[in-house]
Amino acid sequence: MPSRSELAARRVDETLDQAVVSDPTSRESLTLSRRELANAIRALSMDAVQRAESGHPGAPMGMADFGEVLWNDFLRHNPANPKWFNRDRVILSNGHGSMLQYSLLHLSGYDLSIEDLRNFRRLGSRTPGHPEYGRTPGVETSTGPLGQGLANGVGMALAERALATRFNRPGFPIVDHYTYVILGDGCLMEGVSYEACSLAGTWGLGKLICLYDDNGISIDGPVRGWFSDNVAQRFEASGWHVIPGVDGHDAAAIHQAIAQARAFTDRPTLICCKTTIAWGSPGKGGSEKSHGAPLGAAEVAATREAIGWRHEPFVIPPEIYRAFDARAKGADWEEEWSDLFTRYRAEYPEPAAEFERRLACGFPPDWENLAWSFIHATQERREDIATRVASQRALQAYGPHFPSLVGGSADLTESTGIPWSGCRPVDFEHPDGNLIFYGAREFSMYAIMNGLALHGGYVPFGGTFLMFADYGRNAIRMAALIKLRCMFVLTHDSIGVGGDGPTHQPVEHVASLRLIPDLSVWRTCDTAETAVAWKVALERTNGPTALIFTRQPLPHQDRTPEQVRAIARGGYVLLDGGNEPEAIIIATGSEVQLAVAAARQLNSQGRRIRVVSMPSVDVFDAQDAAWRESVLPAAVTRRVVVEAGVTAPWYKYAGPQGMVIGIDCFGECGPPEIIFQHFGFTAERVAATVAALL
Numbered sequence: 001m002p003s004r005s006e007l008a009a010r011r012v013d014e015t016l017d018q019a020v021v022s023d024p025t026s027r028e029s030l031t032l033s034r035r036e037l038a039n040a041i042r043a044l045s046m047d048a049v050q051r052a053e054s055g056h057p058g059a060p061m062g063m064a065d066f067g068e069v070l071w072n073d074f075l076r077h078n079p080a081n082p083k084w085f086n087r088d089r090v091i092l093s094n095g096h097g098s099m100l101q102y103s104l105l106h107l108s109g110y111d112l113s114i115e116d117l118r119n120f121r122r123l124g125s126r127t128p129g130h131p132e133y134g135r136t137p138g139v140e141t142s143t144g145p146l147g148q149g150l151a152n153g154v155g156m157a158l159a160e161r162a163l164a165t166r167f168n169r170p171g172f173p174i175v176d177h178y179t180y181v182i183l184g185d186g187c188l189m190e191g192v193s194y195e196a197c198s199l200a201g202t203w204g205l206g207k208l209i210c211l212y213d214d215n216g217i218s219i220d221g222p223v224r225g226w227f228s229d230n231v232a233q234r235f236e237a238s239g240w241h242v243i244p245g246v247d248g249h250d251a252a253a254i255h256q257a258i259a260q261a262r263a264f265t266d267r268p269t270l271i272c273c274k275t276t277i278a279w280g281s282p283g284k285g286g287s288e289k290s291h292g293a294p295l296g297a298a299e300v301a302a303t304r305e306a307i308g309w310r311h312e313p314f315v316i317p318p319e320i321y322r323a324f325d326a327r328a329k330g331a332d333w334e335e336e337w338s339d340l341f342t343r344y345r346a347e348y349p350e351p352a353a354e355f356e357r358r359l360a361c362g363f364p365p366d367w368e369n370l371a372w373s374f375i376h377a378t379q380e381r382r383e384d385i386a387t388r389v390a391s392q393r394a395l396q397a398y399g400p401h402f403p404s405l406v407g408g409s410a411d412l413t414e415s416t417g418i419p420w421s422g423c424r425p426v427d428f429e430h431p432d433g434n435l436i437f438y439g440a441r442e443f444s445m446y447a448i449m450n451g452l453a454l455h456g457g458y459v460p461f462g463g464t465f466l467m468f469a470d471y472g473r474n475a476i477r478m479a480a481l482i483k484l485r486c487m488f489v490l491t492h493d494s495i496g497v498g499g500d501g502p503t504h505q506p507v508e509h510v511a512s513l514r515l516i517p518d519l520s521v522w523r524t525c526d527t528a529e530t531a532v533a534w535k536v537a538l539e540r541t542n543g544p545t546a547l548i549f550t551r552q553p554l555p556h557q558d559r560t561p562e563q564v565r566a567i568a569r570g571g572y573v574l575l576d577g578g579n580e581p582e583a584i585i586i587a588t589g590s591e592v593q594l595a596v597a598a599a600r601q602l603n604s605q606g607r608r609i610r611v612v613s614m615p616s617v618d619v620f621d622a623q624d625a626a627w628r629e630s631v632l633p634a635a636v637t638r639r640v641v642v643e644a645g646v647t648a649p650w651y652k653y654a655g656p657q658g659m660v661i662g663i664d665c666f667g668e669c670g671p672p673e674i675i676f677q678h679f680g681f682t683a684e685r686v687a688a689t690v691a692a693l694l
Helices: 004-022 025-054 060-073 094-110 113-119 148-167 185-189 191-201 231-237 252-265 297-307 316-324 328-348 351-361 368-381 387-401 442-455 465-482 495-500 507-512 527-539 563-567 589-603 617-621 623-633 648-654 672-678 685-693
Strands: 089-092 178-183 206-212 242-249 269-274 405-409 433-438 460-465 489-492 520-523 547-548 572-575 583-587 609-611 639-642 659-661
Touching: 004 442, 025 060, 025 094, 025 252, 025 297, 025 316, 025 609, 025 617, 060 094, 060 178, 060 206, 060 252, 060 269, 060 316, 089 094, 089 148, 094 113, 094 178, 094 316, 148 351, 148 465, 178 185, 185 191, 185 206, 185 648, 191 231, 191 442, 206 252, 231 242, 242 252, 242 507, 252 269, 316 433, 328 351, 351 685, 368 387, 368 527, 368 563, 387 405, 387 489, 387 527, 405 442, 405 547, 442 460, 442 465, 460 465, 460 623, 465 489, 465 507, 465 547, 495 672, 507 520, 507 648, 520 527, 527 547, 527 563, 563 572, 563 617, 572 589, 583 685, 589 639, 589 685, 617 623, 617 639, 617 659, 617 685, 639 648, 639 685, 648 659, 659 685
Parallel strands: 089 178, 178 206, 206 269, 242 269, 405 433, 405 460, 460 489, 489 547, 520 547, 583 609, 583 639, 639 659
Antiparallel strands: 572 609
8 A cells, every 4th residue: 555655746746747738838948948047057156166266166057957946936935034934944065066055045136146146255255165154145054064964954854843843733834844955975975964864764854855966976076986875775764755866957857856855744855866067068067077166268158158148247137037036925925924923923822922932042031040049059069979960950950941952962861961850852753852862973963953053943952972072073163163052061071981991081172172163162170160051051142062071970169159150250269378379270170179189288388379260261261351360360370280181272371380280192991090090180299290380
């Protein structure tokens, strides 16, 4: 018996066949008419790349036909308001083909001028070489590192399905849009794409439609020597609906395939569009020579002749602009949705108010009192526990007040302290949960989190061991580049992992994360610092945060209420041996206890040693000069930094007369306390190092 999806596809095929038969316009003339529209994209793409003297003309020229059909026949969007909530999302995962997207945005009426296209790839341009979120209106995410755009699309489609499940009511589909992803061979070679697609099939994301530019060419040439996968079977095995063998240069075939894909509501669809790279170029079409370099003046002229494009560079006839212009339709679509939501608000006032709060991803009205009350209570409890456990308690306190907060883990949910009571898992039947089991897929977890944040309505966080952050590092970097409100929970943070040995002991990872611009990094020493770190991370709306926690228990540190408040400044005086310190010990995380013990030992001998806890270097560096001087007086040049990680970055704070106690080699296997002693992380060594400086 045919499945529901097969019956739906059959109905779509029959409807389209009848439409073609009854249409007095022949298939050939329809193709020619639409070909001219697609050729406008080809001309703009090859001319912009030629003018820039760099870029990728082949992909946009090859994808022009299905890009035109998607934009003109199916896409619901409003060029005058690129942020309209219920718009369809389009992601160009193979971001090197950016001129496809820029051409379509320009032609359909977005605030992207012909001069912007002429400035392709130039400094300060709104048309950079790869799409950048926030720079170009209509660009939904930054792409370029292949495969991640597809994973972002999975996150967006999950957000759409979850919000629709939570808020839609009969007759009121206030959340109802598609996520379209355009991708190429390179995207499908990257492992992150299959990680994400496996989850998309499991979750049944029926409004995720991917158009695969199957041109068989990558930078090195024809891919058959290194990419012989049966892509259709691989996606089918992951629970996708696949439409193979679509002529990517036949507008009618493309239209039929997208219409069929939209009929499948229980699983995502991959449309395999067989295309020719740089279609229309007589000398370089179908060749890797068109992938990453301008066609050349002579070949551009020959292509113009071959495709019948008689216009000068960057000149588009008015009738083509009129055919693409989506401004009137877009305004109507948004107005219809606004009217729908007005009626929804009248019929369902409480869900409507919650929906608006979700989209704002704001804070509860009593947030400051709630958070600081919890933080001070945490300080007063004086618990000696692992900071990963302290993190889970902070989530328990804060999470229920943030309906937009959604957490998950890459198969380490309990180990990383991700769930709090009341969490509801996300699955096929319940996509609107707030706990995601990603499986052992760190890279796709982070890229899907980025998609959730980009879609709106969600503030995502995800947990794994710090050692495995490298698996998803590029997605962490992309979150920082886009300035997304995401939180990366990274536990088991040092050689304190112990018996799991050097394969699981991160020594360079904290330092390397601190090097990523716009990523805020916290490594906390106890329950109070952890509670503050979560508060600051939740409040950070202009970039992601990495939260670094221990596996092993850490002792509570005594503080005054003023010191508790000072934690939020990233670095503060935890212990002072006098008004004019002789030396300063700077420490983070599990090593703060060593610094405190060493300072107390020396202070009992009449010395004046200050301990500075610096859980967040970037937050401390962002403080005003007066605060930084009050914590680390320039006159005090005898400084010792202690952190169980690589030493090089810390000499910035130690200075030329200071010392750094760290670890510049891989770890060893053994009980944690023995490993710390083996590498010299003891209060006695810290005290001796300070005494030697004095």
